Amino acid sequence: MLSQADNELLTRxxxxxxxGELLRRFWMPALLSAELSERDGPPRKIKLLxxxxxxxxxxxxxVGIVEPHCPHRGAGLYYGRxxxxxxxxxxxxxxxxxxxxCVDLPTSPPESNYKDTIKLLAYPTREWxxxxxxxxxxxxxxxxxxQLEIGLVxxxxxxxxxxWQDCNWVQSVEGALDTAHFSFLHAVLAKDEATARAALAKAAIADQSKPDDRIRWIHNDPRPRFTIHGHDAGLLIGAARKTDSADLYWRISQFLMPNHAYTPTAFPGEIYYGQCWVPVDDLTCWIYTYCWQPDRPFSNAERVKFDGxxxxxxxxxxxxxxxxxxxxxxxxDRKVQKTDTFTGIEGVSEQDAAIQDSMGPIQDRRREHLGLTDVGVVEFRKLLMGAARALGNGEEPKAAQTASRYAVRAGGWVAAPDKNLDAVMTERFGHRxxxxxxxxxLGD
Ligand code: FES
Ligand SMILES: [Fe+2]
Incomplete structure (x- = not known):
């Protein structure tokens, strides 16, 4: 539960x-490169923060990203050449x-230096x-x-x-960090093999064309035990579930300051997924969704599948x-919801969006009741609100100065029950x- 004041602090x-000032200490995706591919092409209107x-x-x-109004008499530069x-x-x-x-000011005499006094607000850009x-x-x-791995491969x-998403960016990030919901929101109910396969291929876990042990473990244990560690770039969030043996099934995600999260699914050789939430305003956001395979190129068939x-x-x-x-x-589809899947909505992304949007444009966190599986959400809020308050007191966010520490992975692993998260991470990724x-x- 948050006070109204804290909810405002978190979401505005x-x-x-x-x-807003904290977010402005970090680089944000503004567009896909493909959205602005043409040199001297039409300018695009965008809205960020x-x-x-x-x-x-x-x-x-x-690429230039500038204020929309001309400093002369305020005309819209969108209509410019x-x-x-x-x-x-x-x-x-x-x-x-x-x-x-201002590189040309044709309404002033050529000898005038008036143009040197004119400046349009322009933000630095990079393509990566x-x-x-x-x-x-x-x-x-x-x-x-x-240095997110998506830019390094x-x-x-x-x-x-x-x-596009129709809600405040924070509740959508919180949805990604709460990995306990996978036992419900994304669950497949169908018992017969063919329907279950079809539902899984469409709705449950990427790259799964048939039920496997991991899906059964997720569904059989709705109370994963969380371990969370902070690091230079954000938070490591591990959730351990029971398996058929004494071993534990770990799903480990990453939150990277101030608005990236990685999914906890990938075993070695599988595809890594990440998301970055960029507020359009306080009621809507863009979610940049990306995936990568550090060991090989994607096939055309895979790209077609991602597009779907x-x-x-x-x-x-x-x-x-x-x-x-x-x-x-x-x-x-209420019929599908009765028999095949927990929601009757097709697609993991769409299931997440439905639930996150349904909280209202900005969730009223005064009315929530958090439990043990919400610990990732709690730690995320503490980190973000703490950093925003600290910045207000003149303390710059450390994560912004540790670009190389963003080169991390998240994923899944099965480990002996006596292994803690450090040991599991070392086993899975070679680094705790x-x-x-x-x-x-990028250094050790
Ligand atoms: S308003 Fe832009 S040049 Fe006059
Ligand atoms: Fe989800």
Missing amino acids: SGKGTPM GEDLIAFRTSDGR NEECGLRCAFHGWKFDVDGN GDMIWVYMGPKDRMPELP PTASRYVTKK GFNVHAEVDANYVPLRNLSNDYLI RGYVGGQYG
């Missing part, structure tokens, strides 16, 4: 709010480069991991890009997309809005916090 991301912005790709391939390495206002032709410098990233904080605090070994949704990736339209969404009740940066020359 506008400029000048404590959480409550700020309306314009994105454009120049003749030399650089994107030409010769800058965006030219359609009203009187003032032109700006990606850094917000098939995404365009933006930094919206103070320039003198700009960190390195977080070759292009052929990753797949990145995004999806049914896992972390949703099935989306051309504007990245999920086909099954709030406006159509996620196409819930799942760090793999050494493989990419």
Whole structure:
């Protein structure tokens, strides 16, 4: 349970709010590279952290993300001409480069230095991991890009997309960190083999075309025991369930400051999944969903399958809005819900979205009653709210300065019951916090 004041602190991301300022100390995905692929192509309207912005790709391939109104008399730069390495206002032709410098001011005499005094608000951008990233904080605090493994593997070994969500970003992150819900929300009820297989292939765990031990263990033990450790970039969240023997089945996720989370499923050789939540405003967000395979390229068949949704990736339209969404009740099928799956909604992503959106645009956390399996959510809030408060007191977030420590993995493992999370991580990943940066020359 949170007080109203704490709920506001946690969920509001506008400029000048404590959480908004914390988020602005980190790089954020602003667009997929594919959304702005054309040099001198049309500018795009975007909205991030409550700020309306314009994105454009120049003749030399650089990306600008700038305020939407021309500093001359406020015309919308969206209607401008994107030409010769800058965006030219359609009203009187003032032109700006990606850094917000006014590079041409044709309404002033050529000898005037008036244009040197004109500046358009422009945020630094980077392109990395098939995404365009933006930094919206103070320039003198700009960190390195977080070294997430999705950006370290070759292009052929990753797949990145995004999806719209109709709720505040925080409750959606909390949904990802609460891995206990897998025993219910994503459960398959069908008893006959063929229906169960079909439901699993569509709705339950990515890459599973048939029931396996892990699914049975998840369903048989709805009370995983959590162990959580902090590290330089965020939180390691381990949940141990019973198996058929004395061994424990561990599902281990990562939360990476301030808005990334990795799923806990992958065994060695399987696909790793991550998500990054970027507030559009306080009531909606984009979720960048990505997966990677460090050992090999993805096949075309796999890419087609990712496009079809049914896992972390949703099935989306051309504007990245999920086909099954709030406006159509996620196409819930009550007959399927009675007999085949716990929700009657197709797709893991869509099942998550339905439940997260259903809490209301911003969950009223004054009314919640947390239990033992919510410990990941509690630790996440403590970390985030603590960092926002500390920043308000002048203490910069450490995670922003430790870019290399984002090179971690999350996943699953079966281990002897006497092994603690450190030992399980070492067995599974060769490092007690799942760090793999050494493989990419980022140091030990
Ligand atoms: S309003 Fe943009 S050039 Fe005049
Ligand atoms: Fe889920």
